[in-house]
Amino acid sequence: IWTECLRVVEKHVNEQSFSTWFKPIIPARIDGSVLTIQVPSQFFYEWLEDNYVEVLKLAIKTILGANGKLEYAVVVDKGNSQNQPYMVSYPQGVNSPANAKKKENLASAHSPFDLSSLDEQTTLQSNLSANYTFTSFIEGDCNRLARSAGFAVANKPGITSFNPLMVYGGVGLGKTHLVQAIGNEIKNGPDDKFVLYVSSEKFVNQFMDGIKDGNIKSFTNFYMQVDVLIIDDIQFLAGKGRTQEMFFHIFNHLHQNKKQIIMTSDCAPKDLMGLEDRLLSRFKWGLTADLQMPDFETRIAIIKKKMQSEGINIPDNVIEYLAYTVDTNVRELEGVMISLIAHASLSRLEISLELAKTIMKNIVKDIETEVSIEFIQQSCADYYGIKVEDLKAKTRKKEIVIARQVAMYFSKEFTNHSLKSIGYHFGGRDHSTVIHAVQAINDLMETDPSFRNAIQEQKKQFKIRSY
Ligand code: ADP
Ligand code: MG
Incomplete structure (x- = not known):
């Protein structure tokens, strides 16, 4: 019977929605004219109710006749102690708690997740830092692909084949900078797009709060309305099954609607342990590009740019020295520059090679300075x-x-x-x-x-x- 219902459904939804939202459904039992289907989560159930009520109604009436009814059995998350599916029935669903909640939340759809809650305005906050731009992101062999893909995405969000765009690389190599640069470029561009930057950690916390407060609906509503979702340090979702499931649905929704998704991770997707395969396979739809440690010349350019933006002049031999010695990551390079500037101004000394060496010895412990x-x-x-x-x-x-x-x-x-x-x-x-x-x-x-x-x-x- 369910197979027949699916045949009806198939005619009314596109292929992707069908495989995302209908394939995972398992027919549980038929009791007279009441068909019970099992869905993977509460969220899944709500999503069906919100988006596919009419199609489902049509399918049920077509196959089971005018008295046909549909009931849902929701599989409770494994992390939860109650392992029993619980029942929600439809069509009485109109008065169900889930729907009551929904109306209430629609009115305040933005507020709980408007992350700048200090700001009383209802404008949507992007959480982007204005300093992270393409201009301040120095190009080199180390980042050429990621940077140009990012630039393409910034100019045509959601339209290029780089959706999702996944940027990965070690700590301090510029992931956050690059993806925020994309966000800023879009935000300041001609189209009125809602760009949202969020760290995966924050995403997880919001989701947990949403569960605690029974507010999942407004969480999803919030995320599903964005035009460009930038989610940073996705490796943080490892092992967090429920958040991953939620992210999976949000991802699908945004992708289907040609919204741009940009992600970062500290390692290549194939090495992301603890992330579900279905999620990882989605990442392959777009483009994956890595960031490497900049080479010597690029490090020089980064130091110069940074000094220029701080309005500080330092001798070329000091720049060279820093570029030679700090080869771990860009953040560390900046750290050394900052302490150099701070020391020089506190001690009222000129920034010199001597000073740089002294500071270097204090910061970088394992630096060997003698050539024997x-x-x-x-x-x-x-x-x-x-x-x-x-x-x-x-x-x-x-x-x-x-x-x-x-x-x-x-x-x-x-x-x-x-x-x-x-x-x-x-x-x-x-x-x-x-x-x-x-x-x-x-x-x-x-x-x-x-x-x-x-x-x-x-x-x-x-x-x-x-x-
Ligand atoms: P990640 O997110 O990969 O840990 P960040 O984006 O936070 O790294 O970068 C660390 C610091 O290095 C930031 O201050 C960033 O502006 C700077 N940085 C990284 N790459 C570049 C680059 N190519 N050009 C200029 N600054 C860079
Ligand atoms: Mg980062």
Whole structure:
């Protein structure tokens, strides 16, 4: 009988709604002219009631005749102690508590979730910070795809194939900045769109409050009216089944209505543990783009931009030093800049390399600042895949000779050891061997560009330490 009802329903709703809202329904029993269907949640039930009452009525009357009635059995969440399905019947549903609640909430649909409750106005708040813009988001190889996809979405929210747009990357790499930049761009754009930014944590808390206060309806109403939903740090939903289910429904509703959804996560979707597959599979509908740690040049550009916006000038060698030394994430880079500025102004000192180094040592605990011959030897041995002993041995094998000469060259450049002392550290060779090595490396760098690049690449790690 239910299959027949579904056939009627199918004719009246689109494919996506059908698979979202009707496929999950399980026919429970038929009792005379009363059909009981089992639905996965209270929310699901309310949603059917709100949106598909007419279709369901039609199906029931068509198949069961004029006396046909529909009852729902709602499966209570597993997290809940009562595991029994409970019953809600329809069509008496008009006076059901759920519907009474709904009317009341419609009047104040925005208020409970207007997150700026301090603000008495009824305008909808986006929760966007105006500082996060595309202009202040420096482009680099590290973020090119995410940034340009974000820009495309900002110009045509909901219309591009980047729906949802999922941005992922480690902590402090600019996820929040980028997605808020998209939000700001849309908000300040020509169309009157309601953009909403929310952290997943806040989303979970609102949902929990909604349950506690029996206010789920206004929660969903609120979220379903947005044009652009930005939900940050989605990994926070891990293991929160009920919130995920709710998010799933909101997601479907928004997506169906061509509303833009933008999400961030601290890891790739495939590594998101504790998120339901049906949710993860939805994420694949759009575009997933990652953010990486900016490379050296991009870090320089970020520091310069930041200093410029603070109206502060710092010497180039300090900028370089910071860009070299802080390679963890952008937030840390900013942290170091801020303490540098603060120290300089408190102590009324010029921002100098000396000051930067002192501060750096206080903040970054594991920073090694000395370049020893041993360190150079180890690093060259690793680079060329040989043993440190080989550098000191008598071998004249070509690869080893090169590695040895490179190590001597770096020792000359980055340590204060005399030629004699360097020779001594390389198996007791004399100073003329060291001079010869330095000369040979300089010659090679001149004639072989790829060798020169390799040397410059290796040099970075010594440079960081030798500031
Ligand atoms: P996440 O959300 O990934 O943890 P944030 O968006 O909070 O990181 O970024 C941390 C800080 O780094 C912010 O102050 C942000 O403005 C800055 N930032 C990150 N990436 C860039 C970038 N490409 N250009 C300029 N600032 C950046
Ligand atoms: Mg963030």
